[in-house]
Amino acid sequence: xxxxxxxxxxxxxxxxxxxxxxxxxxxxxxxxxxxxxxxxxxxxxxxxxxxxxxxxxxxxxxxxxxxxxxxxxxxxxxxxxxxxxxxxxxxxxxxxxxxxxxxxxxxxxxxxxxxxxxxxxxxxxxxxxxxxxxxxxxxxxxxxxxxxxxxxxxxxxxxxxxxxxxxxxxxxxxxxxxxxxxxxxxxxxxxxxxxxxxxxxxxxxxxxxxxxxxxxxxxxxxxxxxxxxxxxxxxxxxxxxxxxxxxxxxxxxxxxxxxxxxxxxxxxxxxxxxxxxxxxxxxxxxxxxxxxxxxxxxxxxxxxxxxxxxxxxxxxxxxxxxxxxxxxxxxxxxxxxxxxxxxxxxxxxxxxxxxxxxxxxxxxxxxxxxxxxxxxxxx
Amino acid sequence: xxxxxxxxxxxxxxxxxxxxxxxxxxxxxxxxxxxxxxxxxxxxxxxxxxxxxxxxxxxxxxxxxxxxxxxxxxxxxxxxxxxxxxxxxxxxxxxxxxxxxxxxxxxxxxxxxxxxxxxxxxxxxxxxxxxxxxxxxxxxxxxxxxxxxxxxxxxxxxxxxxxxxxxxxxxxxxxxxxx
Ligand SMILES: [Zn+2]
Ligand SMILES: [Zn+2]
Numbered sequence: 377x378x379x380x381x382x383x384x385x386x387x388x389x390x391x392x393x394x395x396x397x398x399x400x401x402x403x404x405x406x407x408x409x410x411x412x413x414x415x416x417x418x419x420x421x422x423x424x425x426x427x428x429x430x431x432x433x434x435x436x437x438x439x440x441x442x443x444x445x446x447x448x449x450x451x452x453x454x455x456x457x458x459x460x461x462x463x464x465x466x467x468x469x470x471x472x473x474x475x476x477x478x479x480x481x482x483x484x485x486x487x488x489x490x491x492x493x494x495x496x497x498x499x500x501x502x503x504x505x506x507x508x509x510x511x512x513x514x515x516x517x518x519x520x521x522x523x524x525x526x527x528x529x530x531x532x533x534x535x536x537x538x539x540x541x542x543x544x545x546x547x548x549x550x551x552x553x554x555x556x557x558x559x560x561x562x563x564x565x566x567x568x569x570x571x572x573x574x575x576x577x578x579x580x581x582x583x584x585x586x587x588x589x590x591x592x593x594x595x596x597x598x599x600x601x602x603x604x605x606x607x608x609x610x611x612x613x614x615x616x617x618x619x620x621x622x623x624x625x626x627x628x629x630x631x632x633x634x635x636x637x638x639x640x641x642x643x644x645x646x647x648x649x650x651x652x653x654x655x656x657x658x659x660x661x662x663x664x665x666x667x668x669x670x671x672x673x674x675x676x677x678x679x680x681x682x683x684x685x686x687x688x689x690x691x692x693x694x695x696x697x698x699x700x701x702x703x704x705x706x707x708x709x710x711x712x713x714x715x716x717x718x719x720x721x722x723x724x725x726x727x728x729x730x731x732x733x734x735x736x737x738x739x740x741x742x743x744x745x746x747x748x749x750x751x752x753x754x755x
Numbered sequence: 756x757x758x759x760x761x762x763x764x765x766x767x768x769x770x771x772x773x774x775x776x777x778x779x780x781x782x783x784x785x786x787x788x789x790x791x792x793x794x795x796x797x798x799x800x801x802x803x804x805x806x807x808x809x810x811x812x813x814x815x816x817x818x819x820x821x822x823x824x825x826x827x828x829x830x831x832x833x834x835x836x837x838x839x840x841x842x843x844x845x846x847x848x849x850x851x852x853x854x855x856x857x858x859x860x861x862x863x864x865x866x867x868x869x870x871x872x873x874x875x876x877x878x879x880x881x882x883x884x885x886x887x888x889x890x891x892x893x894x895x896x897x898x899x900x901x902x903x904x905x906x907x908x909x910x911x912x913x914x915x916x917x918x919x920x921x922x923x924x925x926x927x928x929x930x931x932x933x934x
Binding site for chain 2: 383384385386387388389399400401402403423426427428429430431432433448464466468469470471473474481482483484485486487488489492498499501502503504514515547551552553554572574575576577578579580595596597599600601602603678679
């Protein structure tokens, strides 16, 4: 059968490959009816995802017709036309049972930070993808979903990734009524996220990208405001300015590792491959959201080798909420704790340092000398 | 509803489906388990009943005890790149020692791939594999500039390397005279 084959960075070709086979009783073989190239395939194509082996077939967005099923497949029969979610999920493991099908623990042997994904390198399990005439679909009782009668196949194929990813981006953002939502990245997922933000009651939706054609599309499709970051100056300042100097309530990063716009990130991430891609968008997101706001990340970052493993935050579906303490709010309760003897803060103090020796104090603390936990200075 | 052709803030209530999924429980930290109405115990030890037989070499993260119940069988580790990959998988996902060798192995395998093509009597059509035809079609002037730059840099490098080797002796003498 004909299949796409990766040969090296920016080198792919179509070749004849052997037909996929049933390897597990819950496998199905589908004849691919539609398959997309996704923005995240470009990370593979550019050679930025570790363990992308020459000879692999990409393609995690596909729908198809079932042509063969394994002995334990009960929910599908040959001839069924199915939407195949991009993640491979067993439906039974700890994570699948909580509905975290994107985090299945029984589909990727090569890594624990990410579940199995069709055609997405050995880091995501080493499965061939759907950019081929036929594809092997494991756990056919779980993921594949019969295409509803009358649904356009082009709509159906977008249900494998773009629509659910965009929707979940908005969902994870915890949008509250009338929130201002900013989306970085006007690719298909970003545009879908902007559209879905309204479903959650957003009051204003803004999308930022650098391609005018994508912005124009987003403006029309998602009814949102759209700005080119090359024309607005610093996007962080711009967002502050148009939100009464508060920042957005919610920022969605739908860009990921191929982000432009920061020389430092481009060089260390995209050129030298010292980081798992360029983390420009997540920087902008963190800096342009308002205090107490929510950043929702769906842009793909590589595995561990960012300065902070931001890709693993995404792949593992972590929730990050963080803040400096609002001391005033907490004080009454804490005073009670100390008065009752529940807390004993002074037990932390290890060093008393005269003000005259402040340099030594700083040195000791910063270099963690003399088992210093907490120095207190005495003038 | 009318598309937003200019950047005007619009009345959200006119947008089809506005607010239909708004839910006070829609909080990023709202427990996934409760949201999914999970009644089963999410037993961390549970595995699918049937395991895919291991009949190809499958590298395994040291952060898990076993091979997953299903796995991809494509492109098992082979040759020098395979050896590098096996080495990389001795280290955890937390280490550069895991990821950087994998990137090196990927590059090594590109060369192996070309050799493999040649061994099988096939000269890889790199022009086509890189999709230069469409570049030529849709992005001609930029493409020509890029190619010219690459050619110039390559030629320049060759000239520089040649001149470097020939002139080494002279240059050293020059230096001696000057100092
Ligand atoms: Zn995709
Ligand atoms: Zn699972």
